Amino acid sequence: xxxxxxxxxxxxxxxxxxVAWAALAAQADIMFGYPITPQNEIMHYWxxxxxxxxxxFLQTEDEISAGFTVCGAVQAGRxxxxxxxxxxxxxxxxxxxxxxxxxxxxxxxxxxRGGPSSGTVVxxxxxxxxxxxxxxxxxxxxxxxxxxHQEIFDYVxxxxxxAWKYRFPTFVMGDGYQAKMREPLEIYDPEERGxxxxxxxxxxxxxxxxxxxxxxxxxxNIYSLEEELYEVVLELDRAYQEIAPQVVEYExxxxxxxxxxxxxxxxVSRAADDAVKTLREKGINAGYFRHITLRxxxxxxxxxxxxxxxxxxxxxxxxxxxxxxxxxxxxIYGETVEICGLLKPGVGIVDHDIFDKVxxxx
Amino acid sequence: MSxxxxxxxxxxxxPSKPHKFCPGCGHGIVLKAxxxxxDELNIQNQTVFGCDIGCSLLSWNFFAVDSTQTxxxxxxxxxxxMKRANPELICVGYMGDGGGxxxxxxxxxxxxxxxxKVTLILVNNTNYAMTGGQLAPTTLPGQKxxxxxxxxxxxxxxYPTRGPEMIATITPDGAYVARATVSKFRQxxxxxxxxxxxxxxxxxxxxxxxxxxxxxxxxxxxxxxxDFLEDQMESYFAVGEIKSPFGKGEK
Ligand SMILES: Cc1ncc(C[n+]2csc(CCOP(=O)(O)OP(=O)(O)O)c2C)c(N)n1
Ligand code: SF4
Ligand SMILES: [Mg+2]
Numbered sequence: 177x178x179x180x181x182x183x184x185x186x187x188x189x190x191x192x193x194x195v196a197w198a199a200l201a202a203q204a205d206i207m208f209g210y211p212i213t214p215q216n217e218i219m220h221y222w223x224x225x226x227x228x229x230x231x232x233f234l235q236t237e238d239e240i241s242a243g244f245t246v247c248g249a250v251q252a253g254r255x256x257x258x259x260x261x262x263x264x265x266x267x268x269x270x271x272x273x274x275x276x277x278x279x280x281x282x283x284x285x286x287x288x289r290g291g292p293s294s295g296t297v298v299x300x301x302x303x304x305x306x307x308x309x310x311x312x313x314x315x316x317x318x319x320x321x322x323x324x325h326q327e328i329f330d331y332v333x334x335x336x337x338x339a340w341k342y343r344f345p346t347f348v349m350g351d352g353y354q355a356k357m358r359e360p361l362e363i364y365d366p367e368e369r370g371x372x373x374x375x376x377x378x379x380x381x382x383x384x385x386x387x388x389x390x391x392x393x394x395x396x397n398i399y400s401l402e403e404e405l406y407e408v409v410l411e412l413d414r415a416y417q418e419i420a421p422q423v424v425e426y427e428x429x430x431x432x433x434x435x436x437x438x439x440x441x442x443x444v445s446r447a448a449d450d451a452v453k454t455l456r457e458k459g460i461n462a463g464y465f466r467h468i469t470l471r472x473x474x475x476x477x478x479x480x481x482x483x484x485x486x487x488x489x490x491x492x493x494x495x496x497x498x499x500x501x502x503x504x505x506x507x508i509y510g511e512t513v514e515i516c517g518l519l520k521p522g523v524g525i526v527d528h529d530i531f532d533k534v535x536x537x538x
Numbered sequence: 539m540s541x542x543x544x545x546x547x548x549x550x551x552x553p554s555k556p557h558k559f560c561p562g563c564g565h566g567i568v569l570k571a572x573x574x575x576x577d578e579l580n581i582q583n584q585t586v587f588g589c590d591i592g593c594s595l596l597s598w599n600f601f602a603v604d605s606t607q608t609x610x611x612x613x614x615x616x617x618x619x620m621k622r623a624n625p626e627l628i629c630v631g632y633m634g635d636g637g638g639x640x641x642x643x644x645x646x647x648x649x650x651x652x653x654x655k656v657t658l659i660l661v662n663n664t665n666y667a668m669t670g671g672q673l674a675p676t677t678l679p680g681q682k683x684x685x686x687x688x689x690x691x692x693x694x695x696x697y698p699t700r701g702p703e704m705i706a707t708i709t710p711d712g713a714y715v716a717r718a719t720v721s722k723f724r725q726x727x728x729x730x731x732x733x734x735x736x737x738x739x740x741x742x743x744x745x746x747x748x749x750x751x752x753x754x755x756x757x758x759x760x761x762x763x764x765d766f767l768e769d770q771m772e773s774y775f776a777v778g779e780i781k782s783p784f785g786k787g788e789k
Contacts, residue, residue, distance in 0.1 A: 237648035248619025
C-alpha cells in the first residue's frame with residue numbers, strides 16, 4: 177500500500193484538512209464521527225482520503241455512538257479516532273469516561289466552539305474544563321492544545337503514539353479559528369523522520385485457543401465493592417503520575433527576568449507571543465509561558481518560571497471566563513504571585529488586547 | 539460438596555460458576571443456549587461477548603470467550619465499532635429491554651437500519667431488574683412495577699415496545715430477527731444459532747429478543763413465574779422468526 181505522504185511536502189491547508197492528513201500519516205485505521213461545526217471538514221477530508229489508503233469511516237447516529245464505537249474499535253486493536261466540538265464534546269464525555277476507566281487508547285480532536293449550550297459555531301476556548309476533567313472520573317486523560325498548523329499536524333500524530341504507548345485517552349484541542357484558517361506547514365511521513373509509530377495492540381480477539389493457549393480476556397468496567405474501585409482508581413492515578421513527566425509539554429520564553437508572565441494556551445498564544453515581544457521592545461520585562469499539555473499540567477515548570485523570574489504578576493489570557501485560570505490556581509496553589517485575567521469567553525484575543533492589559537496591570 | 543461438575547457448554551467459563559443470577563431467573567437459560575450455539579458453531583476463539591449494564595452484567599465473565607463491558611445502553615455501538623474495526627470477529631451484544639429499547643434505542647434503531655453485521659441478544663423481562671424493578675418499555679399493560687405501583691396505564695406510559703417487529707420493519711433483506719422464549723429452549727437455541735450464523739455469513743443485522751423470567755422483581759413463586767411468562771408475555775409478544783434469510787421462518 178502506497179504511503180499517503182512520502183518525504184516532506186509543503187502544504188497550505190486548513191486545520192481540519194491537516195487533522196485528516198495527520199491521522200493518515202499516524203496510520204489511523206478508522207474514524208467515527210457525527211457532524212458538528214467547526215469540525216465537519218475533518219470528516220469531509222477523511223472520507224475523501226481514507227478509501228485510497230484502505231482506511232474506514234462510519235457516520236454514527238450521534239456523538240455518544242461515535243465515542244463508543246471508537247471504544248469498541250480500539251479494543252479490537254485498530255487505531256480509531258473521532259472529532260467533535262461543544263455539545264458533541266458534552267455527549268462524548270460518557271464514552272471518554274469509559275476510555276479513562278478501561279485505559280482505552282482513543283484519540284479525539286476537539287475543535288472548540290462557543291458555549292454554554294449550542295453557543296456559537298465560531299470559536300472559543302471554553303472546552304478546557306470539559307476536556308481535561310469532564311465525566312465522573314479524576315481526569316486521567318492527556319490533553320494537547322495546539323497553536324499553529326504545524327503543531328496540529330505534529331500533535332495529531334503524537335496523540336496516536338501517546339495514546340497507544342501509555343493507554344490513556346488522548347485529546348488534541350484546537351478551536352474554530354485553527355479549524356477553518358489556512359496556513360502553510362510541512363507535512364511528512366513520521367517514520368521517514370525517525371519518529372516511530374506505536375503499534376496497535378488488541379484487547380479482545382487475541383490469538384490462540386482459549387483454554388489451550390490462553391485464558392479468555394474478561395475486561396472490566398464496573399465493580400462490586402468500594403474497595404475494588406478504590407484500588408482501580410489509585411492504580412490509574414499511579415500509572416498516570418508515572419508517565420506524566422514524559423508527557424508534559426510547555427513553551428517558555430523570556431521568563432528569566434520577567435516582572436509579569438503572560439500565560440496562555442492554543443491559538444491565543446500567538447497573540448501572547450507578539451504582545452510579549454512588543455512589550456520587551458518598549459522596555460517592559462514581560463515573559464511568555466504556554467501550556468502545550470493541559471493534562472498533565474506543567475505545574476512544576478510554571479512554579480520554576482515564577483521563582484526564577486521573581487514575577488509579581490501572572491496574566492492569564494484566554495477565550496473563556498477563567499477555565500485555564502482555575503487550572504492555574506489549583507496547580508500552583510501556595511505561590512504568592514498575583515494571578516490576573518484577560519478573560520474573553522468565546523471571543524478572539526489579539527496582541528494589543530494583551531499589551532494594553534499588561535500596561536494597565538503594571 | 540460434590541466433586542462432579544454438571545455438564546456445561548465448552549464456551550462457558552467454569553471458574554465463574556455457579557452463576558450469579560437469582561434462582562428462577564431466565565438470564566441463565568438464555569446464556570446456556572448462547573453457549574451451546576457458540577460450541578456447535580465452533581466460534582469460541584473468534585467471538586467477543588459484550589454485556590450491557592443491567593442484570594446482563596452478571597454475565598461479564600460468564601463465557602470462556604473474550605468479553606467486554608460498557609455503559610448502560612451502549613453495548614450496541616461498542617460492538618458495532620469493534621466489528622467495523624475487525625470484521626473477522628464475531629461480535630455479540632447482550633442487553634436488557636431497558637438497555638436496548640430505552641436508553642440505547644437510538645443505537646439499536648440506527649444499527650438495524652445500517653444493517654450492521656453484529657448479533658444482539660436482548661432479554662425481555664418486562665422490567666428494569668438490576669435497579670429494583672421499575673417500568674421498562676416492555677412492561678405489560680396493567681403490570682405493576684416500582685414506578686407504576688398501580689399498574690402500567692397505557693394512557694400515561696404508552697404501550698409496550700414490540701422490538702423485533704419494529705426492527706424487522708426497518709432492516710433490509712439479510713437481517714435476521716426473531717423473538718424466542720426461555721420456555722422453549724430448543725427453539726431459542728435455534729434462533730440464537732441462526733443469529734450467529736447470519737453474522738458469520740455477513741448477511742446483516744441479527745437480533746433475537748428472548749422473553750425471560752424475573753421472579754425476584756415480579757415477586758412470583760415458580761408456578762406464578764411460569765404462568766406470567768407463558769400466559770401473559772407470550773400472548774402479548776408473539777414468539778417466532780420474523781425475518782430470516784434462511785427460508786420461510788419458524789412461527
Ligand atoms: C446512564 C445510566 N443510567 C442509569 C443506570 C442505572 N441502571 C443500571 S441497570 C438499569 C436497568 C436495567 O434494566 P434492563 O436493561 O432491562 O436489564 P435487566 O436488569 O432487566 O436485565 C439502569 C437504569 C446506569 N447504569 N447508567
Ligand atoms: S433480578 Fe430478575 S433478572 Fe436480575 S438476576 Fe434476579 S431474577 Fe434475574
Ligand atoms: Mg429488563
